[in-house]
Amino acid sequence: MQRLLTMLFYGELLFLFVLTPIGIVLFVRSTHPTSSVIRVQKPGEPEADQGQQLSKTQSPLSKQQRNNEEPNSWMSSYLEINATVNPYWRHVRYTKWATFLKTPLPVRIDNTSAVYISKAPSASSTHHLEYRWSSWADFRTLPLRVILLTIVYPLLTIVLTVVITYMGKRLFDGITQRGFFEQQQVSRLTTIGWLFMGYGLSEFIIHVLKFWYVRTALLDYGLVMSPTVRLGWGWPAGSATFFVGAVILTLAHVFTYGLQLRQEHELTI
Template identity: 25%
Template sequence: MKRIHLIPFLSISFLILYRGCIWLGLLFLLISSPLWQEAYWRWSVHKNGWPVDGPHIVYDTAANQTNYESGVIIRGKSVDFPFTIRKSEIENEVRYTVNDSVGRHLWIKTAAQLKQGPDSLWQVIRSAEQLSERQQKAKIDSTLRANPEVYIIKKRNGYYVKEPSFMSYFPFRMAGGYGPMPKSVLIKNWQNNNANDWEFRFIDSPTVKVRQQPLQLSHDYYLTFEYRTWRQFKTIPISAILLNRLQFLLAWMALLIGFYQLKRLFEDLSENRYFGPQQSRRINRVGWVLICYFTGNILLINAQNLYVRSYFAKQNFHVHDGFIPVFPDNWSLLLSGLTLLVLAHVFDYGRQLKEENELTI
């Protein structure tokens, strides 16, 4: 009785998996799309009432924000000035705090108190404050040039950058061995073999970085492309985008075809059609889907491996001369595919025996 009830259950299960795979795949494509991220970011801009055109500098003096900064350092300690001057605002009153080289408070005074004191001290404060403002403006200009989509939020005591919160990325794997090294001898300490989280950033917008996985025995390298907006996505090389999307499409199509064939197979079995000609063909198709996916996945990950090597070469980096192929970890897919091919042959043989038995009778 359990076996009889199991077949309809599996038929319904693969029907759910087949339909769910369709919608989940489409949902993944939508969420990972930069157009979706761009639309959400534009909605956030409209919701907050930020300017769409013109300078993206928003003045927000609310002190109860989570990103509110209690103060800004207008002069840091140096060799000739072993103190730190911090400007803050408490209860609508501007105060200046001076700390020594180890961070201890020396004194806290308001602007009115400093003006009543020695002019030399107030001049030091004012010159440091003007220099800090010029540095902030230069940093803001540089940030807006590199990322036109971001917004600079101005608080009472400083600025912070507001950018799209959603970030998508895709990594490409290069087999381990002698890792990438800059050809320029001016770059020192390129690799830190003792680091557990080593990475180097090539580009900031969109972020392109290489990372090593030292905890793995293979010491593989991963070239990662990160993007937040449609403008950043368009700057990624089209070859990298195609290699990434092809890998997803390959897995998605393999799941769709496999679940569909299994759904139809168990539908036939639930109607007591055990040794029909369609059953062996469907099992055979599922086996070939697993084998083709395994083979296609090997080709794609090795194409990504070659792409990472060529990317480093374009960045004037040197990688090891010998190409090391990458093999997937899921060898069980190949074994499952071969097993299903044998099972399909057994089904076909059983059908032939049944037909011969019927002719004999």
């Protein structure tokens, strides 16, 4: 476990300080054609050309299709925007996951035309809305808040992962050298617990903020939704680490009590 954590820690440092900057520099300097199309792919639909634009008057759905959709109050769909902003080079793998986990929306969103989201294929379905950017210039067209949140989230994840791994490594080092019921080990366990809780909480906040800003941005782009579709922000999976942190803190309390018992035992003559 100790060796595994050490290897993991150095691997993360390599990723953070070497691979990430190289990736960012290469991507910023890349010369992919720019695209400002936000789209969701239909199952089985061929890849659309990057940069394909719809005219301002052209709607993703025809007028006939819009008229066919009756507002149906008892069968409303819940559209969860798991808005992600991904670089193009991550797209291939990501789309596979998106296809497996979520049903794509039959809609095309374009910032130059009115956007219309019809009713989702099934009630309470979750959809993944993905903005794919293929160049730095493309990425900069996004609202500043979305850009900041897009950068802050992975950065926070990487930094906290490195810190938690480092603390875990030190904890196991300490256990090997001195045993568990030591003040130092209990303090480290408490710190790890707080870090987990902080990570879960910040992920939740970032998720909600991201949903809110992306929603605002989509409305600015001209998003129009069917009355049968409700937007929601869902529950970020990563926020479960908040509860992991709570469990670790509880464990740290138990070990604090154990430490007191040990000290009492040692000082009983």
